[in-house]
Amino acid sequence: MSEGDVARSSLLAMSGGRKRRVRRLHRIEPGAVVGVMSRDATVFTRNWKTTTFSSVVEPTIYLLAFGFGLGALITTIGGLTYKEYVGTGIVAMAVLFSSAFPGLYGTFLKYRFQRTYDAFLAAPVDVDEIVSAEILWIGLRAGIYGNAPLLVAIAFGLDPKPTAVLVPLICFISGVGWVAFGVMISAMAQSIDNFSYITSGVLTPTFLTAGTFFPIANFPPLLRALAHVNPLYHCVALVRDVVVLGVRWADLGHLAFLLGFALLLWRLAIWRLRVRLID
Amino acid sequence: MGVSAPAPAPAIALRGVVKRFGPITAVAGLDLEVPPGICLGLLGPNGAGKSTTMRMLTAQAIADEGSISVLGWELPRESKQARAEMGVVPQLDNLDVELTCRQVLTVFARLYRVPPAERDRAVERALAIANLTERADTRVDLLSGGMRRRLLIARGLVHRPRLVLLDEPTVGLDPQVRQELWSLIDALRAEGTTVLMSTHYIEEAERLADTVCVMARGMIVARGKPADLVRAHAGEQTHEVYGPPARLEELRAQGERAGWAMRRSGPALAILHAERHDGTLPDGVRRAATLEDAFVMLTGEEIE
Numbered sequence: 001m002s003e004g005d006v007a008r009s010s011l012l013a014m015s016g017g018r019k020r021r022v023r024r025l026h027r028i029e030p031g032a033v034v035g036v037m038s039r040d041a042t043v044f045t046r047n048w049k050t051t052t053f054s055s056v057v058e059p060t061i062y063l064l065a066f067g068f069g070l071g072a073l074i075t076t077i078g079g080l081t082y083k084e085y086v087g088t089g090i091v092a093m094a095v096l097f098s099s100a101f102p103g104l105y106g107t108f109l110k111y112r113f114q115r116t117y118d119a120f121l122a123a124p125v126d127v128d129e130i131v132s133a134e135i136l137w138i139g140l141r142a143g144i145y146g147n148a149p150l151l152v153a154i155a156f157g158l159d160p161k162p163t164a165v166l167v168p169l170i171c172f173i174s175g176v177g178w179v180a181f182g183v184m185i186s187a188m189a190q191s192i193d194n195f196s197y198i199t200s201g202v203l204t205p206t207f208l209t210a211g212t213f214f215p216i217a218n219f220p221p222l223l224r225a226l227a228h229v230n231p232l233y234h235c236v237a238l239v240r241d242v243v244v245l246g247v248r249w250a251d252l253g254h255l256a257f258l259l260g261f262a263l264l265l266w267r268l269a270i271w272r273l274r275v276r277l278i279d
Numbered sequence: 280m281g282v283s284a285p286a287p288a289p290a291i292a293l294r295g296v297v298k299r300f301g302p303i304t305a306v307a308g309l310d311l312e313v314p315p316g317i318c319l320g321l322l323g324p325n326g327a328g329k330s331t332t333m334r335m336l337t338a339q340a341i342a343d344e345g346s347i348s349v350l351g352w353e354l355p356r357e358s359k360q361a362r363a364e365m366g367v368v369p370q371l372d373n374l375d376v377e378l379t380c381r382q383v384l385t386v387f388a389r390l391y392r393v394p395p396a397e398r399d400r401a402v403e404r405a406l407a408i409a410n411l412t413e414r415a416d417t418r419v420d421l422l423s424g425g426m427r428r429r430l431l432i433a434r435g436l437v438h439r440p441r442l443v444l445l446d447e448p449t450v451g452l453d454p455q456v457r458q459e460l461w462s463l464i465d466a467l468r469a470e471g472t473t474v475l476m477s478t479h480y481i482e483e484a485e486r487l488a489d490t491v492c493v494m495a496r497g498m499i500v501a502r503g504k505p506a507d508l509v510r511a512h513a514g515e516q517t518h519e520v521y522g523p524p525a526r527l528e529e530l531r532a533q534g535e536r537a538g539w540a541m542r543r544s545g546p547a548l549a550i551l552h553a554e555r556h557d558g559t560l561p562d563g564v565r566r567a568a569t570l571e572d573a574f575v576m577l578t579g580e581e582i583e
Binding site for chain 2: 024025031032034035036038039042043046047114115116118119120121122123124125126277278279
């Protein structure tokens, strides 16, 4: 009898004879969420270089281009040097890029082509847990990648306040909302080509109207009102306050907006992905 | 007078289950019980509703009507508990190609809540079962089709389930790999694990299943041990007559008038229950009736 045969016999004997009952499982189990995240983390150990490159380099290029390009022409905006203004603004753009895009494309690949979610759902894992794990994992990454442009800005002379240590947390909360947005849209999409509409029609206007490169104060009233319900605007405002302007009471409003956005999109993403995955 | 022990509760029970996809009824009033400890083969042609049935057992499809219980848990409400105690081997490969065999099994050991202290051992055992120990650290995308299928089975067994669902476990595999997997499934069955296996391969059902349920148009049309099904629906012997198409058509017309049970069998016309018509049949080749004969009589469809 080979070693494989022995192991096979012992395992099968145990599987056949067992009459155990599992404990009652809850709707969202930390074990399942961590399990799905462990899959993402394991995959990340293989592709971290490409993921990190795309998430960090693009915002950094924007920062350098705008910082040195427009920065040479514009001296101050709202009491900030242009490098301070754009250095803090592009943090939000980095968060958007490193959360919404993985939410969109990663989710689509996993349910349509790799059928990863089908494999999870055959195990004791529910859609709530899949979505929670995905947004936590990608949100954590956004919490880290969002700091890259800020570190570059610091290297070029930005002098942050001590409260800047809150930036990763702000990036995480904001990132969670945008991953959930990506998951929701991905679950509704019929084809990966549909994402072009979202990229051009939603994400690009989102980071252009968030006070990233220029203030929204001069926008026409309607556009200004829309900018105020843009979650990225609240991310930009919070980051700018904790890094250079100083924390204010209004920041509680920004934080509440980001938390509400994350919570709402989390539930919507679960709803849409359940519709997609469960017949 | 002795009192007989009550029958054990079924591992799977479906009663009056209906599943529709828009205007299409994939499962049409399915009643199915799988007693614990047996291998039940769900045999049917493509489109019979087998895969939909399998998906309903993991609550990946929700029945429109009827009730489903798996290992005593009511679905879909308690499906998570049921899934924790069963293993699923899907028809379509859904392995993470970027991971190694060991990484795949470790992730699923977590998902199946194998305690951390037992996880490594469970993974090693699952690798050994699938004969993949030497490939433990090979990436999935570098494995052959047969190895990937064995890994799918190992993934479904990593938590030592009481029930295993196998959805077309050997579809698309070459005969040698199919034999390997049959040995693996046979070992599961021999050790008392309940197995529900959907297949459209007659030989697979005949070789592995204690009981076969023939499924067609979303319903079970016959159930029994393979030999009993053959006897009941195809008789003892089948008489195959070969000849040009016109001759076979003529013979078919004659058979219809005489009330013979017949089917096309490749280039021949097969007359079933041949033992009932001794002396009245034209020249041909006599052979033992098979499950395929019974299947075609039951469903009206040819199968692989």
